[in-house]
Amino acid sequence: MIGRINHIAIAVPDLDAAIERYRSGLGATVSAPQDLPEHGVRVVFVELENSKVELLLPLGENSPIVGFLAKNPDGGMHHICFEVADIKAARDRLTASGARVLGDGSPKIGAHGKPVLFLHPKDFSGTLIELEQV
Secondary structure (H helix, E strand, O other): OEEEEEEEEEEOOOHHHHHHHHHHHHOOEEOOOEEEOOOOEEEEEEEOOOOEEEEEEEOOOOOHHHHHHHHOOOOEEEEEEEEEOOHHHHHHHHHHOOOOEOOOOOOEEOOOOOEEEEEOHHHOOOOEEEEEEO
């Protein structure tokens, strides 16, 4: 059902510092910042040959990233995103097996302009999983 890893997301307390670290320290290509108010985040993508790293900064006090950074003030891995061919079929298969979809269960449009869903971390060994339809 799942395809390749689309990206690994890292929550950061200072997006500009993180961008600089990836650009100068690792020589990475980093996208322009993008605000996603419906998800409560500002993101950039570190472009890799075979995947991406998404750097996340909270966008406002209601962002789900605020709580994560309160527990992890230096930042850290927030979630992993897998590609799926049909997000609704993947959702239905997962919920039938007992997995919990966060929110109301309806896909939202993510940073790449494609439908995404998040799965409860308690159902996946403590890891928040994002599914993105490709």
